[in-house]
C-alpha cells in the first residue's frame with residue numbers, strides 16, 4: 001500500500017484566526033491507501049473509537065469522494081481528535097496527498113489544500129483550510145480565499161494538551177459575530193508582527209504577534225486552567241502562549257533551550273487543578289510526506 005504521513009498542526013496562532021497555521025514535527029497520522037472499487041475506511045490509534053468509518057463522515061473519505069479516487073484507506077491516528085492539534089486535518093491532508101499520488105492526478109499541493117478543506121467542512125461545518133494548509137505544505141502558512149502562502153520558518157514550539165475535549169463545532173459556536181474597528185487595528189498589527197517574526201525566525205516577535213482579544217478569550221473560557229497555564233509558561237520563558245486551533249490544546253512559542261521548562265510549567269499548572277496534560281515539544285516542521 002502507498003503510505004503518507006501528515007503532521008499535527010496548530011491553526012490561528014492567536015491573531016490569524018482561520019488564516020495562520022504551522023506544521024509540527026510530531027505527532028503524525030499515517031494513512032495507507034490502495035485502489036478499490038469503492039471507498040472503505042479502517043481506523044486505529046489514538047482516539048480511533050471516536051472516529052467514524054463511514055466515508056461520508058470521515059475527512060479522508062470525503063477527500064476520496066472529492067477527488068473521485070475510490071480506495072481502501074487505512075488510518076493510524078497519532079493526532080488525538082478534538083484536540084486543537086488538527087487531527088481531522090492530518091487525516092484529510094495525508095489522504096489527499098496519498099490518493100493524488102495513487103491515481104497520479106495532476107493536482108498541485110495547493111490544489112490539494114482546497115480538496116482537504118472539504119473534508120474539514122464535512123466534520124466542523126466550515127471549510128477553513130488553516131490546518132490542512134500546513135499539514136500539506138509544511139512550515140508557517142497563510143490561507144486566503146484565493147491562495148496559500150508558506151514560509152519555511154524554524155522556531156521552537158510547545159503544544160500542551162490537557163485531558164479535556166473541545167470540538168471545533170462547539171468552539172466556533174462561542175465566537176462573537178462582529179469586531180470593532182480598534183480591535184481590528186490591533187489584530188492587524190499583531191498579525192503583521194507575527195509574520196515578520198516568522199520570516200526572521202524570531203520567537204520574540206512571533207510571541208508578541210500572537211496576542212489577540214476577540215476569539216482567544218471566548219475559547220479560553222472553555223478550557224479549565226487556561227490562565228494558570230499561560231502564566232506558568234510565560235514565567236518559564238515562553239514568548240507567547242495562545243489557544244491552539246479551537247482548543248483545548250495550548251500553543252507556546254519559546255527560545256531554543258526553553259522548551260523543557262515551558263512544557264513542565266504547563267503540565268504542573270494543569271495538574272495543580274487535577275487535570276492531566278501532555279506536551280509535544282517540536283520545531284515548525286514539514287508537510288505531508290510520501291514514504
Ligand SMILES: Nc1ncnc2c1ncn2[C@@H]1O[C@H](COP(=O)(O)OP(=O)(O)OP(=O)(O)O)[C@@H](O)[C@H]1O
Pocket residue numbers: 009011050051052057058059060075080081082083084085086087088089091092123124131166167168169244245246247
Ligand atoms: N480522520 C479523522 N480524524 C480525526 N477526526 C475525524 C476524522 N474524520 C472525522 N473526524 C471527526 O472530526 C472531529 C474532530 O475534529 P475537530 O476539528 O473537532 O478536532 P481537531 O481536528 O483535533 O481540532 P482542530 O481543528 O481544532 O485543530 C471528531 O468529531 C471526529 O470524529
Ligand SMILES: N[C@@H](CCO)C(=O)O
Pocket residue numbers: 011012017018019124128130131168171172245246
Ligand atoms: N481556524 C479554526 C481551526 C480549528 O479547526 C478555528 O479556530 O475554528
